Amino acid sequence: MGTNNNHNIKALQTALLEILPSTRVREQERLCHHTTFKIGGPADLFIEPTTMAELSFVLRTIHEFQVPVTIIGCGSNILVKDGGIRGAVVSVRHMTQVMDCNDNTLCIGSGYMLKDASEFAWENGLTGLEFAIGIPGTLGGAVFMNAGAYDGEMSHVVTAVRAVDFQGNIKEYDASHLDFGYRHSVFHDNHEVIGEVIMTLKPGDKNVIKARMDELTEKRESKQPLEFASAGSTFKRPPGYFAGTLIEQTGLKGLSVGDAQVSHKHAGFVINTGSASAKDVLDLIAEVQRRVYDQHGVHLEPEVRMIGED
Numbered sequence: 001m002g003t004n005n006n007h008n009i010k011a012l013q014t015a016l017l018e019i020l021p022s023t024r025v026r027e028q029e030r031l032c033h034h035t036t037f038k039i040g041g042p043a044d045l046f047i048e049p050t051t052m053a054e055l056s057f058v059l060r061t062i063h064e065f066q067v068p069v070t071i072i073g074c075g076s077n078i079l080v081k082d083g084g085i086r087g088a089v090v091s092v093r094h095m096t097q098v099m100d101c102n103d104n105t106l107c108i109g110s111g112y113m114l115k116d117a118s119e120f121a122w123e124n125g126l127t128g129l130e131f132a133i134g135i136p137g138t139l140g141g142a143v144f145m146n147a148g149a150y151d152g153e154m155s156h157v158v159t160a161v162r163a164v165d166f167q168g169n170i171k172e173y174d175a176s177h178l179d180f181g182y183r184h185s186v187f188h189d190n191h192e193v194i195g196e197v198i199m200t201l202k203p204g205d206k207n208v209i210k211a212r213m214d215e216l217t218e219k220r221e222s223k224q225p226l227e228f229a230s231a232g233s234t235f236k237r238p239p240g241y242f243a244g245t246l247i248e249q250t251g252l253k254g255l256s257v258g259d260a261q262v263s264h265k266h267a268g269f270v271i272n273t274g275s276a277s278a279k280d281v282l283d284l285i286a287e288v289q290r291r292v293y294d295q296h297g298v299h300l301e302p303e304v305r306m307i308g309e310d
Contacts, residue, residue: 008065008066008067009027009044009045009067009087009088011065012045012061012062012065012067012088013025013027013045015061015064015065016047016058016061019054019057020047020049020054020058024047024048024049024050024094025045025046025047025048026045026046026047027044027045027046028042028043028044029042029043029045029046029089030042030084031043031046031072031075031080031084031085031089031308032080034046034072034074034075034091034093035072035075035076035078035079035080035231036074036075036076036136036229036230036231036232037075037078037079037080037229037230037231037272037276037281038229038272039079039080039082039229039272039276039277039278039281040075040079040080040081040082040084040278040308041080041081041082041083041084041085041278041308041309042084042085043070043084043085043088043089044084044085044086044087044088044089045067045087045088045089046088046089046091047088047089047090047091048090048091048093048094049090049092049094049095050094050095050096050097050111051095051097052095052162052164052170052195052196055090055092055095055164055193055195056164056168056169056170057168058090059090059164059165059166059167059168059193060167060168061168062088062090062166063166063167063168067087067088068086068087068088069087069088069089069090069166070085070087070088070089070090070307071089071090071091071092071193072089072090072091072092072093073091073092073093073110073111073137073138073140073141074093074113074136074137074138074141076136076137076138076141076231076232077137077141077145077231077232077303077304077305078231078304078305078306078307079231079278079281079282079304079305079306079307080278080307080308081278081279081282081306081307081308081309081310082277082278082279082308082310083308083309083310084308084309085307085308085309086309090193092110092111092138092140092193092194092195093111093138094111095109095110095111095112095140095195095196096109096111096112097109098196099112099116099120101120101124101126104126104200104201104202104203105159105198105199105200105201106120106121106124106126106198106199106200106201107196107197107198108120108139108196108197108199109139109195109196110138110139110140110141110143110194110195110196110197111138111139111140112138112139113136113137113138113139114132114133114135114136114137114138114139114142114147115132115133115134115135117129117132117139117199118130118132118133118213119133119213121199121201121209122206122209122210122213125203125204125205125206125209126201126202126203126204126209127201127202127203127204127205127208127209128152128156128157128199128201128202128204129152129157129199129201130150130152130209130212130213130216131148131149131150131151131152131153131216132147132149132152132154133213133216133217134149134216134217134219134220135147135148135149136232137232139197140193140194140195140197142154143158143161143178143185143187143194143197144185144187144188144194145183145184145185146180146181146182146183146184146185147183149216150216150219153180154180154185155175155178155180157199157200157201158175158178158180158197158198158199159174159175159198159199159200160172160173160174160175160197160198161173161178161194161196161197161198162194162195162196162197162198163187163192163193163194163195164192164193164195165190165191165192165193166191166192166193170195171192173186183236183303223265223266224265224266224269225263225264225265225266225269225271228263228271228272228273229271229272230263230269230270230271230272231270231304232269232303232304233268233269233303234268234269234270234285234302234303234304235247235268235288235300235301235302235303236300236301236302236303238298238299238300238301241296241298242268243267243268243300244266244267244268244269245267246292246296246298246300247262247267247268247288247292247300248267249295249296250288250291250292250295250296252267252288252291252292253267255284255287255288256273256284257280257281257283257284257287258276258277258279258280259272259273259274259275259276259280260272260273260276260277260280260281260283260284261273261284262284262288270284270285270288278306278308278310279310282306285302288300
């Protein structure tokens with residue numbers, strides 16, 4: 001890290017501590033504690049806002065000090081490299097001050113896990129969010145990626161989003177401006193940070209909703225290697241194929257590099273069986289890609305986002 005960058009980080013930290021407690025502005029925080037893969041080097045400065053006002057203040061201040069910024073949620077779809085991340089890492093995992101229900105409309109902070117949002121809908125007798133019960137990740141991350149499963153996706157239920165741009169301005173978008181597509185939303189393009197999500201659901205029978213949630217939870221637990229750390233499904237679905245099936249047909253279940261392994265339970269998952277490094281995972285992904293391409297002529301593209309430095 002250059003001296004100037006080092007100086008900026010220090011100045012940024014001092015400015016942030018005027019509003020935020022030191023427990024939520026930490027230096028050299030190891031990101032393996034903040035990713036579902038349990039992998040990742042240190043962040044120069046790790047910041048945890050809890051409200052829209054704090055998020056606005058944090059992003060505005062980072063912008064003023066011209067420090068590079070990376071946004072994460074619960075770290076479920078990312079691989080942080082072993083060198084960590086330079087500049088500021090803002091985690092929205094604690095954006096959990098808001099969880100309201102008004103008629104058929106839910107307003108929920110982006111830091112809540114999707115599972116929590118799904119259960120909150122059920123508790124309020126609302127149907128439409130059952131599909132989300134098993135998707136790992138925060139609500140904000142799910143909207144960012146337009147996450148989906150079992151014929152449901154976020155675009156079916158989200159009616160508005162409150163977000164903050166990197167100058168600290170709070171914006172509100174209605175559904176027509178969210179540009180949802182396959183694993184895509186407008187936030188891929190405008191790089192604003194999702195703070196609160198508004199969803200409109202339909203009244204339903206609580207017992208029926210719960211039964212569907214239980215069914216989907218059981219389905220997921222029986223098929224996915226949830227007992228190991230991972231970043232979820234490792235590869236995007238190639239057109240006309242399933243990544244897991246191709247990998248299994250290539251005979252790669254159980255293939256390992258260090259403690260990174262292609263899951264025996266579901267070949268579409270690379271898991272951390274102990275203390276895998278990011279390099280182990282990257283080397284394993286490259287080997288899987290090479291062998292699947294050699295055998296099937298299909299190029300597998302990672303779904304997991306790789307961030308940080310080697």
